[in-house]
Amino acid sequence: MNTIKPPILIIDDDEVDRYVLKRLIKETQLPLNIFEKKDGQEALDFLQNYEENKKEDPDGFPPVLIFLDINMPRVNGIQFLEEFAKLREIIEVDSCVVMMFSSSAREEEKEKIMTYDFVKDYLVKGSFKADELKEKLLSIIDFSLYEN
Amino acid sequence: MNISKKLILIVILTVTVASVTIFSAFEIAKGAKFHQLNFLHLKYINQLTKSFESIRQGAPINTNTIKKDILVIRQQPIECLLQANVLNKFIMNIINTSQALTICKKDIMIANTALESISQYENSEITRNEFITGLEHAIYNFNKNSNEFEQPINKTVTFILITLIPLVLIISMLNIIIISYLSRTISSSIRNLTILLSSKSKDNANLDDDLESNTTDELKALIIAAKQRIKKDLLNLEFSKELQAIVKTQTASLQQANDELAQFAYRASHDLKSPLSGAKSLAQFIIQDIKTGDTDEAINNAKKIHQQMEKLEKLVIDILALAKADIGSEDVTKIDFDQLIVDMTERLDWLIKDNNCTFEATMRLSKTITSEKARFAQIIENLVSNGLKYHDKNKASSYVKCDIFDRGNELIIIVSDNGLGIPKQYQSQVFDMFKRFHVDTSSGSGIGMALVKKHIEYFDGEISLESSTAGTTFKVTLPMDKIV
Numbered sequence: 364m365n366t367i368k369p370p371i372l373i374i375d376d377d378e379v380d381r382y383v384l385k386r387l388i389k390e391t392q393l394p395l396n397i398f399e400k401k402d403g404q405e406a407l408d409f410l411q412n413y414e415e416n417k418k419e420d421p422d423g424f425p426p427v428l429i430f431l432d433i434n435m436p437r438v439n440g441i442q443f444l445e446e447f448a449k450l451r452e453i454i455e456v457d458s459c460v461v462m463m464f465s466s467s468a469r470e471e472e473k474e475k476i477m478t479y480d481f482v483k484d485y486l487v488k489g490s491f492k493a494d495e496l497k498e499k500l501l502s503i504i505d506f507s508l509y510e511n
Numbered sequence: 512m513n514i515s516k517k518l519i520l521i522v523i524l525t526v527t528v529a530s531v532t533i534f535s536a537f538e539i540a541k542g543a544k545f546h547q548l549n550f551l552h553l554k555y556i557n558q559l560t561k562s563f564e565s566i567r568q569g570a571p572i573n574t575n576t577i578k579k580d581i582l583v584i585r586q587q588p589i590e591c592l593l594q595a596n597v598l599n600k601f602i603m604n605i606i607n608t609s610q611a612l613t614i615c616k617k618d619i620m621i622a623n624t625a626l627e628s629i630s631q632y633e634n635s636e637i638t639r640n641e642f643i644t645g646l647e648h649a650i651y652n653f654n655k656n657s658n659e660f661e662q663p664i665n666k667t668v669t670f671i672l673i674t675l676i677p678l679v680l681i682i683s684m685l686n687i688i689i690i691s692y693l694s695r696t697i698s699s700s701i702r703n704l705t706i707l708l709s710s711k712s713k714d715n716a717n718l719d720d721d722l723e724s725n726t727t728d729e730l731k732a733l734i735i736a737a738k739q740r741i742k743k744d745l746l747n748l749e750f751s752k753e754l755q756a757i758v759k760t761q762t763a764s765l766q767q768a769n770d771e772l773a774q775f776a777y778r779a780s781h782d783l784k785s786p787l788s789g790a791k792s793l794a795q796f797i798i799q800d801i802k803t804g805d806t807d808e809a810i811n812n813a814k815k816i817h818q819q820m821e822k823l824e825k826l827v828i829d830i831l832a833l834a835k836a837d838i839g840s841e842d843v844t845k846i847d848f849d850q851l852i853v854d855m856t857e858r859l860d861w862l863i864k865d866n867n868c869t870f871e872a873t874m875r876l877s878k879t880i881t882s883e884k885a886r887f888a889q890i891i892e893n894l895v896s897n898g899l900k901y902h903d904k905n906k907a908s909s910y911v912k913c914d915i916f917d918r919g920n921e922l923i924i925i926v927s928d929n930g931l932g933i934p935k936q937y938q939s940q941v942f943d944m945f946k947r948f949h950v951d952t953s954s955g956s957g958i959g960m961a962l963v964k965k966h967i968e969y970f971d972g973e974i975s976l977e978s979s980t981a982g983t984t985f986k987v988t989l990p991m992d993k994i995v
């Protein structure tokens with residue numbers, strides 16, 4: 364039996380929002396290894412600790428997909444994208460893409476988000492169902508790589 | 512004497528000197544004219560003598576030529592008499608040279624007699640010989656007169672020269688002296704004034720006194736006019752500067768208010784929407800859970816919905832309070848701070864107990880405060896609830912203290928705790944809306960401190976904070992006269 368699941372990361376300060384997303388992911392019945400971080404800073408710390416995390420979990424790190432909220436304390440979604448863009452030049456997270464996950468965004472924020480080519484999609488909280496999510500996940504993650 | 516009178520005097524003196532000089536020049540030129548006339552006179556006499564010689568040697572008498580000659584001879588004494596004006600005659604009388612004019616008159620008479628004898632000859636009333644004798648006599652007299660004319664004229668001309676030239680010189684000298692004196696007084700009064708004005712500014716009254724005693728009428732008038740003008744201009748300048756400053760600050764504060772409002776609208780709608788969308792999804796999950804018979808999960812989710820709704824309710828109440836904070840209320844009552852604290856402690860009781868904190872309030876007020884009670888309740892409750900919420904679990908005992916007292920004309924509220932503290936880099940953002948720095952420790956809408964700030968600004972008061980890992984102290988200072 365295959366134990367290696369594609370790792371994904373949810374960055375959101377709202378516990379309920381994280382629960383809702385996790386539950387929808389569960390409904391898609393796609394095998395995913397979910398990490399959760401409560402704001403941009405925590406997530407950056409987690410990603411910056413690349414070497415150690417990789418050693419500990421060679422197959423489950425780094426995440427292939429990040430669900431990113433915008434409004435968060437300390438480091439918000441936009442600030443995270445800035446830092447993450449820099450981080451991508453140092454560590455091997457090329458295969459990692461971002462899917463925005465927020466209830467609303469301002470125009471200027473949307474413009475900023477669009478400048479990053481590793482941001483693949485924009486999900487509006489509470490406006491999608493499990494099957495839509497499944498489609499999006501399948502288009503981003505190549506599950507065949509994990510089946511052996 | 513004021514400056515303009517001095518200037519008029521200078522002009523008059525200058526004009527006088529100029530006219531005396533010009534007059535003298537004319538007079539001196541007149542002397543030359545007299546000599547010239549006498550020279551001409553002699554020339555014409557000579558001409559007549561030549562014609563006369565040829566007649567005496569037997570040539571026929573051409574009466575016309577002779578008449579013409581005599582007429583031109585008569586012309587010079589006539590002109591001479593015309594030239595001499597009253598002043599000349601007066602001078603000539605004094606220096607005894609008036610015989611020159613008598614000579615002129617005589618010459619004219621001689622010429623007239625000669626002319627008469629010509630017409631007598633033409634009418635054959637006299638003989639050729641008689642005519643010749645008469646003419647010879649006339650020529651003799653002409654010559655004699657011409658010689659005698661030189662002497663008095665010379666004397667007169669010399670006199671004019673020796674009197675007028677020194678006179679002109681003396682008047683010019685005087686003129687120079689007076690003008691330089693006057694101009695010196697003018698420039699010195701201007702210089703004095705300049706010195707007075709450029710001297711280090713003493714107090715104004717002093718300067719006014721100095722101006723009063725040291726300046727002439729016109730300069731004083733000039734200074735007064737200049738002073739008024741400068742004052743007016745300064746006033747205008749100040750006024751327009753003030754206006755510009757007002758416009759600038761107004762624009763800036765409008766811009767800030769606008770930005771704040773936009774930020775607020777965005778955050779408020781986001782924060783209002785997020786518990787709603789959460790609840791919406793949760794409700795759907797409950798349906799599924801019930802369908803699949805997972806009642807535990809259904810109950811969990813129902814609890815989550817309940818929490819979301821409580822969060823939403825608090826947010827709505829906070830936003831309403833914030834909106835109301837900008838508007839003055841009619842609801843002014845005597846504030847019983849003891850009762851206010853008792854009511855608040857009741858509301859925060861669960862927080863105090865949950866967090867294992869002690870809360871203590873002291874009040875020292877010398878007078879009763881009459882104001883909008885709701886604002887005071889909100890200021891105190893938000894500060895105290897923060898102290899309780901952000902307590903430090905790692906400290907042996909947690910406390911929050913609240914001191915309310917008046918000092919002079921100020922009401923002071925101090926709330927201090929030994930909680931987590933606010934990191935230095937975030938301290939400037941504590942009063943910003945929706946800014947939260949201890950998300951893991953406690954929930955909240957991030958509006959409390961913004962609301963506190965709004966109330967304090969409404970009363971024209973001030974709030975300051977001191978914070979470290981040892982705890983936080985907020986100090987609110989409200990001016991008494993603005994409270995009511």
Ligand SMILES: Nc1ncnc2c1ncn2[C@@H]1O[C@H](COP(=O)(O)OP(=O)(O)OP(=O)(O)O)[C@@H](O)[C@H]1O
Pocket residue numbers: 829893897898900901928930931932933941946947948949950954955956957958959960961983
């Ligand atoms: N006494 C305090 N000790 C430590 N941190 C504090 C204190 N007071 C305020 N803070 C920090 O400032 C932030 C803003 O406070 P504010 O009261 O505006 O919001 P809140 O408490 O998070 O939410 P609420 O609107 O429900 O009060 C808090 O989230 C907290 O991080």
Ligand SMILES: [Mg+2]
Pocket residue numbers: 893896897955959960
């Ligand atoms: Mg608070």
